[in-house]
Amino acid sequence: GNSVTQMEGPVTLSEEAFLTINCTYTATGYPSLFWYVQYPGEGLQLLLKATKADDKGSNKGFEATYRKETTSFHLEKGSVQVSDSAVYFCALSKAGNTPLVFGKGTRLSVIA
Amino acid sequence: KAGVTQTPRYLIKTRGQQVTLSCSPISGHRSVSWYQQTPGQGLQFLFEYFSETQRNKGNFPGRFSGRQFSNSRSEMNVSTLELGDSALYLCASGQGAGETQYFGPGTRLLVL
Numbered sequence: 001g002n003s004v005t006q007m008e009g010p011v012t013l014s015e016e017a018f019l020t021i022n023c024t025y026t027a028t029g030y031p032s033l034f035w036y037v038q039y040p041g042e043g044l045q046l047l048l049k050a051t052k053a054d055d056k057g058s059n060k061g062f063e064a065t066y067r068k069e070t071t072s073f074h075l076e077k078g079s080v081q082v083s084d085s086a087v088y089f090c091a092l093s094k095a096g097n098t099p100l101v102f103g104k105g106t107r108l109s110v111i112a
Numbered sequence: 113k114a115g116v117t118q119t120p121r122y123l124i125k126t127r128g129q130q131v132t133l134s135c136s137p138i139s140g141h142r143s144v145s146w147y148q149q150t151p152g153q154g155l156q157f158l159f160e161y162f163s164e165t166q167r168n169k170g171n172f173p174g175r176f177s178g179r180q181f182s183n184s185r186s187e188m189n190v191s192t193l194e195l196g197d198s199a200l201y202l203c204a205s206g207q208g209a210g211e212t213q214y215f216g217p218g219t220r221l222l223v224l
Contacts, residue, residue, distance in 0.1 A: 032210070043116075043202055044215040089155065096210040098145055099168050102155040 137205030
C-alpha cells in the first residue's frame with residue numbers, strides 16, 4: 001500500500017541554520033505530495049505541494065522538489081526562524097483520490 | 113474566505129457515552145474528510161464525504177460514523193466511547209476528489 005517515511009525527530013537548530021527534513025514515499029502511479037505544518041495546539045496548515053515529477057513547491061522560504069527517481073520530497077529552508085518551530089508532516093494522495101497518507105511527523109525546534 | 117471551522121474545540125466524555133463533532137467546510141468546498149490524530153498512531157484517515165455521499169472510508173470500527181448535509185457541513189459520531197478514542201479529530205475540506213485539503217483547528221476529545 002501507499003506509505004510515507006519521514007526522518008525521526010526531534011530536530012533542534014539554531015536560528016538562521018539550514019533545514020532539511022527528509023521524506024520518501026511508496027506509491028503506485030503518480031501521487032500528489034504535500035508538506036503540512038502543525039503549530040502547538042492547532043490543526044494542520046498546508047505549507048506546499050507538488051503534483052508531478054520535478055515540480056518544486058515553495059512557500060514562506062520553504063521548498064521541496066518532487067523526485068520520482070528517488071521517490072523523495074525533502075523539505076528545505078535556507079535560514080530558519082524561531083517562529084518555524086512546529087511539527088512538519090509529509091503526505092501523499094493518489095491522483096484523483098482524496099485520502100491523505102501521512103508520515104509520522106518531524107518536530108522542529110529552533111532556538112535563538 | 114473563512115477557513116474550516118470545527119465545534120466544539122474541546123470535549124470530555126466518559127467511557128460508553130457517544131459524541132458528535134461538527135465541521136463546516138470552506139465556502140464552495142464540497143468534499144469533507146475526517147482524520148484522527150493520536151501520539152501513537154499519528155494521523156489516520158476516517159472517512160470522506162462528497163455531495164452527501166460517503167466516498168471513502170478508512171479502517172475504523174463501525175462505532176465511527178459520519179454524514180454530510182446539503183450545505184456540505186459534516187458531522188461525525190462516535191458511539192460507545194473507549195479510552196483509546198481520546199484524540200484530536202481533524203476535519204479537512206476540498207473542492208473535489210483529489211483536490212488539496214485544508215484543515216480546521218480540530219476537536220480535542222478526552223475520554224475518561
